[in-house]
Amino acid sequence: MGMWGKRDDMVVHGQEPFNAEPPGAVLAGAAVTPVDAFYSRNHGPVPRLDPADWRLVVDGLVTRPLLLSLDDLRSRFDATEATVTLQCAGNRRADLTAVRAVTGETPWGPGALSTARFGGTRLADVLVHAGVAPEAAHIAFHAPDVSPSADPPQPYEVSVPRDRALAPDVLLAWTMNGAPLPTVHGAPLRVVVPGWIGARSVKWLTRVTARTTPSDGYFQATAYRLPPAGRDTEGVTLGPLPLNCAVLTPYDGAVLPRGPVEVTGYALAGEGRTVARVEVSTDGGRAWSRTALDEPDGPEAWQRWRTTLDLPAGDVHVLARAWDSSGTGMPESPASLWNPKGYVNNAWPRVRLRVR
Ligand SMILES: Nc1nc2c(c(=O)[nH]1)N[C@H]1C(S)=C(S)[C@@H](COP(=O)(O)O)O[C@H]1N2
Numbered sequence: 001m002g003m004w005g006k007r008d009d010m011v012v013h014g015q016e017p018f019n020a021e022p023p024g025a026v027l028a029g030a031a032v033t034p035v036d037a038f039y040s041r042n043h044g045p046v047p048r049l050d051p052a053d054w055r056l057v058v059d060g061l062v063t064r065p066l067l068l069s070l071d072d073l074r075s076r077f078d079a080t081e082a083t084v085t086l087q088c089a090g091n092r093r094a095d096l097t098a099v100r101a102v103t104g105e106t107p108w109g110p111g112a113l114s115t116a117r118f119g120g121t122r123l124a125d126v127l128v129h130a131g132v133a134p135e136a137a138h139i140a141f142h143a144p145d146v147s148p149s150a151d152p153p154q155p156y157e158v159s160v161p162r163d164r165a166l167a168p169d170v171l172l173a174w175t176m177n178g179a180p181l182p183t184v185h186g187a188p189l190r191v192v193v194p195g196w197i198g199a200r201s202v203k204w205l206t207r208v209t210a211r212t213t214p215s216d217g218y219f220q221a222t223a224y225r226l227p228p229a230g231r232d233t234e235g236v237t238l239g240p241l242p243l244n245c246a247v248l249t250p251y252d253g254a255v256l257p258r259g260p261v262e263v264t265g266y267a268l269a270g271e272g273r274t275v276a277r278v279e280v281s282t283d284g285g286r287a288w289s290r291t292a293l294d295e296p297d298g299p300e301a302w303q304r305w306r307t308t309l310d311l312p313a314g315d316v317h318v319l320a321r322a323w324d325s326s327g328t329g330m331p332e333s334p335a336s337l338w339n340p341k342g343y344v345n346n347a348w349p350r351v352r353l354r355v356r
């Protein structure tokens with residue numbers, strides 16, 4: 001077993017902070033990702049919080065500030081569970097770094113995304129119980145892990161707009177795939193914000209604060225913004241994720257025998273939308289054929305797809321693209337999406353195969 005209970009064959013991008021993604025074939029292997037294969041993204045050392053003296057503070061613009069133990073959360077609020085796919089804003093960055101260097105950011109392949117059954121309670125129930133004031137336009141999530149990569153180094157804190165925080169799909173989770181949340185995934189309690197960049201799903205949650213403005217912490221105010229070229233601190237605050245898809249098997253660069261090849265991958269729609277279809281092309285995007293798409297396990301989960309291609313000998317590039325329920329497709333080239341931090345790449349994935 002590897003670090004933090006992960007499989008030995010994880011692609012480890014860094015040990016401290018620990019950043020790792022599952023190999024494509026492993027991710028493709030199950031609709032709900034086993035915990036030992038679930039990607040992990042950290043900005044600092046993983047903190048070990050003792051669940052016995054851990055408390056959640058709910059404060060700021062609320063009429064009734066709360067101090068809750070895990071038992072309080074379990075006993076006073078309704079339990080709920082959902083299958084949710086988490087996706088890092090840096091997922092598929094490697095395709096952008098192939099266009100032009102992205103400095104200081106992890107070159108994630110298509111595995112900075114995984115799916116789990118998260119169990120806990122609704123954040124909305126806790127916020128309503130605390131009495132969020134009408135002027136509280138943002139809800140901040142605070143954790144104790146200190147990131148040396150932040151400027152200046154500081155604990156992890158981000159926020160989401162009030163409406164997102166009060167939606168019934170946002171969870172305070174203490175279980176993952178039916179077992180207690182593992183340390184590296186945020187034990188004892190994490191936020192799960194489905195359909196938004198993984199950065200908003202704060203692990204090791206210790207404080208929820210209702211405020212008039214977004215968090216002014218580094219990870220809200222500076223990082224996770226899509227800057228105009230050459231600028232670091234201005235730009236779009238990333239939140240909802242766009243439609244995306246990837247090829248998981250065969251691997252980019254694989255050498256294969258002639259004949260039928262099963263090609264598999266995943267697709268995930270943005271908030272409030274569903275994946276309508278996924279197509280593949282082997283002639284550079286002139287002709288496309290439709291793939292077989294799995295049913296999603298709920299509105300917040302990915303869908304796996306598969307197709308069998310009869311590949312001729314030679315160098316073959318397999319391209320994939322998805323369409324969503326609004327009729328929107330994906331952009332063709334990573335070059336058209338390149339940005340200095342390499343965020344939210346959803347260009348057509350491409351795997352280069354050698355068939356002989
Ligand atoms: N406290 C804390 N929460 C965090 C992070 C972190 O570094 N510290 N990383 C975020 C990012 S960028 C992502 S993509 C997800 C990754 O969650 P995972 O490690 O459970 O896969 O956690 C988010 N929550």
Ligand SMILES: [Mo]
Nearest residue numbers: 088089198199
């Ligand atoms: Mo992330």
